[in-house]
Amino acid sequence: MVAYNIFLNFVEILTLTTFVYLYYSLSSRKQFCLLLTSLFLICELCDILRENGIVLMLGYFITSYIFVIYQKNNLYLGDAFILGSYIFFIYLCTFILYYLFRPLLNSEFPILFYILVGTFSKTFLVLFTYWLLEHLKYNLNVPNKQYLIVIITEILVLSIFGIIEYASVDITVSFSSFIVCSLLLIVFFLIIMNGIYFNKIYTEKMQYEKQLQKEKYIKQSLRLIQNISYDIDDKKHRIHWILEHIKHLNNDTNTEISKAIEQYQSKNTYQKLVASKNPVFDILISVKINRLQDDNISIKPFFEISQNEKYDDLDFIDVISEILDYVKRHNEITLHIKGQGIYTLVELYSENDFYDYDRCKIESDLIVKKKNIYKDGIYYMKFLLKGTDDDVGENL
Structure with a gap:
């Protein structure tokens, strides 16, 4: 044995x-x-x-x-x-x-x-x-x-x-029964602590997974928008040369044809934006500006923002897009976007009265203030949007 x-x-x-x-x-x-x-x-x-x-x-x-x-x-x-x-x-x-x-x-x-x-x-x-x-x-x-x-x-x-x-x-x-009961009581409290702690870890993990999914969605959307943008540019380029060929064949024999071609070409001139190193923001705002340009609204972009994920936030971009929806046709304006600490200043200005103030009813939690000003022969429309970074640098 x-x-x-x-x-x-x-x-x-x-x-x-x-x-x-x-x-x-x-x-x-x-x-x-x-x-x-x-x-x-x-x-x-x-x-x-x-x-x-x-x-x-x-x-x-x-x-x-x-x-x-x-x-x-x-x-x-x-x-x-x-x-x-x-x-x-x-x-x-x-x-x-x-x-x-x-x-x-x-x-x-x-x-x-x-x-x-x-x-x-x-x-x-x-x-x-x-x-x-x-x-x-x-x-x-x-x-x-x-x-x-x-x-x-x-x-x-x-x-x-x-x-x-x-x-x-x-x-x-x-x-001793006291020893056994004491140990069981300690185990009971530790199990509760385990549950609380691992629930916290699980919550953090789920938030991290959601963030990864959001980033994945943004990247996929970005690629899709880029492909659509490249396709549109390619088609515009082909149409441009076809019209040039038609103008050459027309040889000014029909002035109406030449005038119509020139109007179309001037209307569909692609305006390249200055890159702000925020890819989603750059592409979506580019698409918006070019759509407005098709409606005879010429917008000159001027950005003073750093690379920050808040500018790629779709809610932030939607607010700017909605602000631009109230610009009147047949106007030339400057779009100035500037980072100011935890805020972002969105400013539009032109020598002519360009904004539909009466119809402008934008509802968003991101807008802190909005103001229209006429100063030194220039019309201004200003919006202060809140963000998440540093302290406020300056006001409207």
């Missing part, structure tokens, strides 16, 4: 060593042999001292984790969580089988109990280890703070489990 017990211990130690060696990628066979020897000596020492519960589990865990830390040259609590859970499974499997075959202890063949429990527990352990190594192909190199509460909870649960196991297996062993 002693030889059988040593054999079972060896299988358990060999399986645990194999898991640590393969999963945590220990670098040499020397490390494998050293870990195997260390764990086997701990196991036999605990057998001699009759400490086969918590002490043995802690011995396995501490020794194995020292080898993992030595291999990685760093301490990751994610590694400790996986290793601790694996060692917990070793004893959970044995404990469950102990209760399944416990009636055999009172039968005529009590030795059958030890054979069945030992054989089944080690077989399940080997199969589970094989499955784990096949499917768990990644390392949990996550921030330690995400696992600290989990590790503390795990240690307390293992301690309670060990206490219950001792009391169940050895009826002569008894523990």
